[in-house]
Every structure is written in structure tokens, then in C-alpha cells.
Amino acid sequence: MEGIRHFNSIEVARILGVNVSTVKRWTEEGKLECIKTAGGHRKFLMAHLGDYVKNYKKKHTIINLFPMEDENDLQISYRILKHDYPFLIDYVVTQALESRLEKVQQVLNGLYLGQHPLHKIYDRLITPALHRLGQMWHNDELSIIEEHFGSQTIRDSLIRLQGIISIPSEKIGRAICLNLSTELHDIALKMVANILELRGYQVYFSGQFTDIFKIEYAFEKFRPERIYLSCTWVEDLEKTQAELEKILKNCDIYNTSMYLGGQGVRLLKLDHPRIARVIDSFEDVQRY
Ligand code: B12
Known part of the structure; x- marks a missing residue:
């Protein structure tokens, strides 16, 4: 314990x-x-x-996750109950930059236990908070090390949130969540994985910098009906396109549908019948 x-x-x-x-x-x-x-x-x-x-x-009853130790806790709890996302974004960004994992987590847990849908928490709180960090970095208001501490705190709080999500024991299918070989950004993919688990998918998550040299192994072993490919940063377009095509060949063999997302997707050629959809919100991960 x-x-x-x-x-x-x-x-x-x-x-x-x-x-x-x-x-x-x-x-x-x-x-x-x-x-x-x-x-x-x-x-x-x-x-x-x-x-x-x-x-x-x-549905209508209220959950109060904050232990209410001081005025500030009362304030946050009130904002959670009021669905005050703009306030909560500021709060999460500030706490994340101070590496206060416990505080960020309290907000996520409070929203989740207060029955805010997971996709809404991701679309309305986590995505804007991460975009804010990116913007601050871009404007030179943050150094790269500060941005690292901030985004890592948010990533860790999502992983802890995963611990309280009730996942259905009956599975409706299998899905691989995959990053390509030059991709370090994996927070969005982690959130995609959480939503799929909640929907009842058995999820196989590959993590950062996945070398796809032996990708057929994953298809053979997991037999996924779906593959979710994340592409935020394209370092070498030709290499990334070749990796995408290799994966699509396996999709053909194993009858797998591909869903893609991330800011780098717009650079790729996507004319393949196995590509089911490009997704740009967590609401759509929940829906399709
Ligand atoms: C956190 C972060 C990092 C962290 C990543 C930590 C981690 N474990 O993921 C660190 C610090 C390591 C990092 C590194 C780098 N980063 Co960075 N990073 C960010 C930041 C601040 C947030 C990214 C994020 O998680 N966003 C939250 C997600 C939810 O939002 P989103 O990416 O817009 O995704 C949306 C949709 O596209 C969709 N989606 C996204 N992925 C997927 C996947 C699937 C399957 C689906 C269905 C949907 C989906 O969901 C979201 C809903 O709106 C962004 C800023 C920003 N504007 O996003 C920069 C940003 C993405 N990074 C950027 C860059 C340039 C880099 C580096 C190259 C920096 C460097 N010079 O080293 C490296 C990349 C190294 C590499 N090889 O990948 C650029 C990318 C520009 C581009 N695409 O051309 C950005 C936009 C910053 C900027 N303004 O310039 N980064």
C-alpha cells in the first residue's frame, strides 16, 4: 500500500x-x-x-473530491462543479509547471468522479492545457526544460487517472495504438487508448519511437480489428510515408481498419481503402 x-x-x-x-x-x-x-x-x-x-x-448528485483543507480547495471544487474549464485550464497549467502532480490529479479525478465524460475532460481541459504549454514555449515564455516538466506532469496524471477508470470486462474488439519510429509525442495516443479501453477494446499500446521493422509480428500476435496511428512530428516525410504504407499492407492482410490523428497527418498521402478516418478530437475517438 x-x-x-x-x-x-x-x-x-x-x-x-x-x-x-x-x-x-x-x-x-x-x-x-x-x-x-x-x-x-x-x-x-x-x-x-x-x-x-x-x-x-x-447523475444529479455531487461528488466532492477535494479534501477541503483550505479556501483554495473549496474554490477548485466549486469550479469543477460549475464545469468552469477556462479556470481549470489556467490552474492545471500553473500546477503542472510547478510539477505538482497531486494537484493536477485532483482536478482530473474530481471531474471524472463528478461524471464528466472522459473525452470531454481531454478535449476541454488536457488538450488546451498542453497547447498552452506549447504556445508559451513558442513565445519564449518557457524554456524547453520547463515545458518538459509541465507536459510530463500532465502525462503522469493521465496515467494515474487510468487507475480509476472502470474498464468493462467484456471486450468488443482489439486495437493497437501505435507511434512511428521518430515520434516522441505520445500523450494524445495515451488518451486515445484510455477512451478505447473505456469503450471495451483490448488495447495494445506501443509507446514512443516504435520501430516498425517487425510490425507484422504485432499484427500476427494481436490480430487487431483497428489500428490507431499517431503522427505529430514528421522529421523525414519519405521515411514516415514508407512506414505508413508498410503498416497499411499489414492492414490489408489482417483486415484491419486504420484511424489516424495528430498534427503531422496532413503531410501524409492518405489514399488507401484501409484508412477509415482521420480524427482530430477525443469526442470523435469516442464516437467512431
Ligand atoms: C508535450 C510536447 C512535447 C513533449 C512530448 C512528451 C510526450 N510524451 O508526448 C516533448 C517535450 C518531448 C516534445 C518534443 C518535441 N516537440 Co513537442 N510539443 C509538445 C506540445 C506542448 C503538446 C503536445 C500534445 O501532447 N498535445 C496535446 C494533443 C492532445 O493535442 P494535438 O497534438 O493538437 O492533438 C489533437 C489531434 O490532432 C488529435 N490527435 C493527436 N494525436 C492523435 C492520435 C490519434 C491516434 C488520434 C485518433 C487523434 C490524435 O487529438 C488532439 C485533439 O485535438 C506541443 C504543442 C501543441 N500545440 O500541441 C508541441 C509540439 C507538438 N512539438 C513540436 C516540436 C517541434 C517538438 C520537437 C521536434 C522539438 C525539438 N526540436 O526537439 C520534439 C519532437 C521530437 C520527436 N522526435 O517527436 C511542435 C510540432 C510542430 C509540427 N508538427 O510541425 C509543437 C506543435 C510545438 C510548436 N508549436 O512548435 N514535445
Whole structure:
């Protein structure tokens, strides 16, 4: 349990807006899972709260993820409830640049447990926050090292959020999320993977700088119905186009549909029947 954030019954009662005795009752009824310590105390993981919200919380009721320790927490919690994305973008950018992972994560968890759809959190908060970092860097308001700390904090908070997302156990298909060999940007692809998991896909995520020399291995092993290709930075257009075509050949063999996204896609030649769609929002990742 060390290093894993957990809550006690008092904190959970505050988050869910009920009495401690109600929390106790729900754990006894099996509605809310918990871990019992050797001393008989209940400890709750974020995933336990996520499951409870998914299974029992009514749409209109309010979740308060901030432990409410000070005026500032109250303010953020209020902005979450009001869906005040412009405010939250400023807040996330400021906290990310200070590497305050816990604070960025609180916002994401608060929105998610407050039943904001994941794609909306990504389109309306995370994408604009990352674009803001890019803009600040472009305007020389940030050094590259500052930008690295900021974007890495956001990336880590997304990975932690993944820990509380309730993924369906019944799978509807298999999808590979792939970066090409010169691509370092993988945050958007990670978000695509999260949404696909939520939709019920078994996702295989390749990570940064994926050498596609043996890409047929991945097709043979995973037999994906879909492949999501991310292309933000094109260093060598000819090489990137050749990699795309090699992947498409495998799509032909394995009957796989390709979905693409990223700022570099517009540079590529995309006239192939296996290309199902170019996607530029997370809402569309959810939809198609
Ligand atoms: C974070 C970041 C980095 C991080 C990446 C960390 C990581 N693990 O991903 C670091 C610091 C490592 C980095 C490195 C570099 N970066 Co950079 N980076 C960014 C930044 C600030 C955010 C990128 C991001 O995650 N955006 C959030 C996503 C969600 O937004 P999006 O990319 O616009 O994507 C949207 C859609 O296209 C779609 N989408 C995107 N990908 C996918 C994939 C799929 C499958 C689907 C369906 C949809 C989809 O979803 C989004 C919804 O709107 C951008 C600024 C910006 N404007 O985006 C620059 C930016 C992308 N980087 C840029 C550059 C130039 C670089 C470097 C070359 C810098 C350098 N000289 O070293 C290197 C690239 C190295 C490499 N070989 O890849 C340029 C790219 C310009 C271009 N495309 O021609 C940008 C735009 C900055 C700028 N204004 O110049 N970068």
C-alpha cells in the first residue's frame, strides 16, 4: 500500500457527501469496497470510489473530491462543479509547471468522479492545457526544460487517472495504438487508448519511437480489428510515408481498419481503402 493514495472513512464521507455511518453501512452491504487494516480500520482506494460512482451514484448528485483543507480547495471544487474549464485550464497549467502532480490529479479525478465524460475532460481541459504549454514555449515564455516538466506532469496524471477508470470486462474488439519510429509525442495516443479501453477494446499500446521493422509480428500476435496511428512530428516525410504504407499492407492482410490523428497527418498521402478516418478530437475517438 505504500505510495498508493488511500482515504479513510471520514474523507470518503466528505467526498461522497454522506455521514461516516453511511460509508460504514455501504461497505457492509458490499456497495462500496474497501481494504481492512490489521487494526480493523477501513481504507479506500480511488478505484473503490470510482466503482461506487459508476454503479450507484445518481447523475444529479455531487461528488466532492477535494479534501477541503483550505479556501483554495473549496474554490477548485466549486469550479469543477460549475464545469468552469477556462479556470481549470489556467490552474492545471500553473500546477503542472510547478510539477505538482497531486494537484493536477485532483482536478482530473474530481471531474471524472463528478461524471464528466472522459473525452470531454481531454478535449476541454488536457488538450488546451498542453497547447498552452506549447504556445508559451513558442513565445519564449518557457524554456524547453520547463515545458518538459509541465507536459510530463500532465502525462503522469493521465496515467494515474487510468487507475480509476472502470474498464468493462467484456471486450468488443482489439486495437493497437501505435507511434512511428521518430515520434516522441505520445500523450494524445495515451488518451486515445484510455477512451478505447473505456469503450471495451483490448488495447495494445506501443509507446514512443516504435520501430516498425517487425510490425507484422504485432499484427500476427494481436490480430487487431483497428489500428490507431499517431503522427505529430514528421522529421523525414519519405521515411514516415514508407512506414505508413508498410503498416497499411499489414492492414490489408489482417483486415484491419486504420484511424489516424495528430498534427503531422496532413503531410501524409492518405489514399488507401484501409484508412477509415482521420480524427482530430477525443469526442470523435469516442464516437467512431
Ligand atoms: C508535450 C510536447 C512535447 C513533449 C512530448 C512528451 C510526450 N510524451 O508526448 C516533448 C517535450 C518531448 C516534445 C518534443 C518535441 N516537440 Co513537442 N510539443 C509538445 C506540445 C506542448 C503538446 C503536445 C500534445 O501532447 N498535445 C496535446 C494533443 C492532445 O493535442 P494535438 O497534438 O493538437 O492533438 C489533437 C489531434 O490532432 C488529435 N490527435 C493527436 N494525436 C492523435 C492520435 C490519434 C491516434 C488520434 C485518433 C487523434 C490524435 O487529438 C488532439 C485533439 O485535438 C506541443 C504543442 C501543441 N500545440 O500541441 C508541441 C509540439 C507538438 N512539438 C513540436 C516540436 C517541434 C517538438 C520537437 C521536434 C522539438 C525539438 N526540436 O526537439 C520534439 C519532437 C521530437 C520527436 N522526435 O517527436 C511542435 C510540432 C510542430 C509540427 N508538427 O510541425 C509543437 C506543435 C510545438 C510548436 N508549436 O512548435 N514535445
